[in-house]
Amino acid sequence: MNNSDTKQSSSNGFEESLSPEEYLNKINEVRTLLGPSTEKSSEYCSDAAISRYLAARNGHVKKATKMLKETLKWRTHYKPDEIRWEEIAREAETGKIYRANCTDKYGRTVLVMRPSCQNTKSTKGQIRFLVYCMENAILNLPDDQEQMVWLIEFQGFNMSHISLKVSRETAHVLQEHYPERLGLAILYNPPKIFEPFWKIVKPFLEPKTCNKVKFVYSDDNLSKTVLEDLFDMEQLEVAFGGKNSDSSFNFEKYAERMREDDLKFFGNTTVSSTSAHFTNSDSEVSDSEKKQLEDKEIIKNGTSESPLDTTNLKPEA
Structure with a gap:
């Protein structure tokens, strides 16, 4: 998608009360408030994407900008x-x-x-x-x-x-x-x-x-x-x-x-290291699987003082 992509979903009704010029102005206002974006984040800042956030905030530019910024931050850390x-x-x-x-x-x-x-x-x-x-x-x-x-x-x-x-x-x-x-x-x-x-x-x-x-x-x-x-x-x-x-x-x-x-x-089906870490911490595992994880952690750390607690691991940011 690119910045000229203004296709709308059927429920984005806020723009119906605006002229095409006013509608595009709101999108550009949000883009200006967002500031410079990385190549990665720009993928989620197309006109269509900004329009969805404006619709969610009833056309309020500052609220939509804040909401989109929070999503970009979430995507950076959660890596969906x-x-x-x-x-x-x-x-x-x-x-x-x-x-x-x-x-x-x-x-x-x-x-x-x-x-x-x-x-x-x-x-x-x-x-x-x-x-x-x-x-x-x-x-x-x-x-x-x-x-x-x-x-x-x-x-x-x-x-x-x-x-x-x-x-x-x-x-x-x-x-x-x-x-x-x-x-x-x-x-x-x-x-x-x-x-x-x-x-x-x-x-x-x-x-x-x-x-x-x-x-x-x-x-x-x-x-x-x-x-x-x-x-x-x-x-x-x-x-x-x-x-x-x-x-x-x-x-x-x-x-x-x-x-x-x-x-x-x-292009690949490989689970990232972050995802693999998350998998071990947040999917349910059997007792035998947990024991194997504990044994691996003990061997890795060279100690048996603190076996792996799979309930408290956090995904890497």
């Missing part, structure tokens, strides 16, 4: 673009989040989420996996789209499958660092027990985000039109009322897809 499949593969084993084979009628990437398939307890590991999925979904967006769709399916769900802490951190990361990336979130057949949780989570979300959340029930013909209007039902998974019975999650096939994406977008 360096996360590779092999680092987060364990989080993906059950298909709790994956990129669907199909897009919606607008060509937008679709992320399928299944809360009942939660398979780990590490907040950091779960968030890092989510970030990988977001980055991958964005890389797979067509040139004329800035947003994606989430399909959230609740079969087998109970309250033990979700964490308020993870939900709050998820809302923070997505709203602060991926503004205006969500086009629509469809909650498919959420059970009654989900309603109290939704009431708790809702205050953490921007009103604009809440308006993008749609509840769809398989026994409600009116709500089902949300899916029918958005998808080719021949391509949509059977689990969401579609007719495609061949699109259910298969970990081996999905792993192959993600490795191919890593290779296509980054």
Whole structure:
């Protein structure tokens, strides 16, 4: 993308009240306030990107600039673009989040989420996996789209499958660092027990985000039109009322897809040293694996006084 890229996502409505000249002036004001950028950071400061931050802050230049600066700082330290499949593969084993084979009628990437398939307890590991999925979904967006769709399916769900802490951190990361990336979130057949949780989570979300959340029930013909209007039902998974019975999650096939994406977008699938460090500290490991890590650390340090504590390691900045 370059600075002349002014393509907009469908929900960036703040510019509709501005003339084209006023709209471009706001973008240029943000760019001026940001100051000189590195080649790396300029990648995330295109006109389209700045527009999303302006939309998230209702056209307020200084607030949008501050928000974008925080994201650039976060990207420098968290390194979301360096996360590779092999680092987060364990989080993906059950298909709790994956990129669907199909897009919606607008060509937008679709992320399928299944809360009942939660398979780990590490907040950091779960968030890092989510970030990988977001980055991958964005890389797979067509040139004329800035947003994606989430399909959230609740079969087998109970309250033990979700964490308020993870939900709050998820809302923070997505709203602060991926503004205006969500086009629509469809909650498919959420059970009654989900309603109290939704009431708790809702205050953490921007009103604009809440308006993008749609509840769809398989026994409600009116709500089902949300899916029918958005998808080719021949391509949509059977689990969401579609007719495609061949699109259910298969970990081996999905792993192959993600490795191919890593290779296509980054040229290699090697986990960086920072990511490897993060992997050891924040993914759940078995007792035998932890013992092996401890033994390696003891050998490395030449002492047995302080075995490796995998719960307190921090990723390198």
